[in-house]
Amino acid sequence: MPTTQPFERHTDRYEDWFEAHEHAYQSELDAVDRLLPSGTGLEVGVGSGRFAAPLGVEYGVDPAEAMLSRARDRGVTAVRGVAEALPFADATFDSALVVTTICFVDDVPATLREARRVLRPGGALVVGFVDETSPLGRRYEEMKAENPFYRDAVFVSTDDLAAELDAAGFEDLAFAQTVFEFPGEMDAPGPVEDGYGEGSFVVVRARRPAA
Secondary structure (H helix, E strand, C coil): CCCCHHHHHCHHHHHHHHHHCHHHHHHHHHHHHHHCCCCCEEEECCCCCCCHHHHCCCEEEECCHHHHHHHHHCCCEEEECECCECCCCCCCEEEEEEECCCCCCCCHHHHHHHHHHHEEEEEEEEEEEECCCCHHHHHHHHCHHHCCCCCCCCCCCHHHHHHHHHHCCCEEEEEEEECCCCHHHCCCCCCCEECCCCCCEEEEEEECCCC
């Protein structure tokens, strides 16, 4: 079953994080924007639309109805569903976006296969996440017991996710990274750099083969 209860019960707390950590949030937006292609897009795990809306991603899917209501208020066409069984036809989208969601899905391989299915040939999957091996990833792991959102999360490393993307049939991987400090210590948006291994927030773009 998808992890929905914290997002249904603590929607305001979720929203407050973005207000309290605006510089980290802007850094994450900038990193995703660097690798997100144009065209018709879907965000899987759209939440309250905090990424889809400013990035111009028109469609979203999420299992938490309280979050979907916020996303719709931000102008996203959002429907209820889970990452492992997306309620869309094959080859519908130019891009699929998965931000801070991969650690909450029940089945990572199934999620990636579904994303590949709904992408048009040559379309791109863009995944943004906190790397489990990063300073922030280690802190979140330590905070699990006291944080309702991360209590059931299973964090992933960039190397492990890259291997999963390859197994799911994606190619042409590109990486960006940001958040080089703890979010609460940032006094301005941070830089976005290519690659991974230094920034706690990593974005990977992978393409569905064109043929």
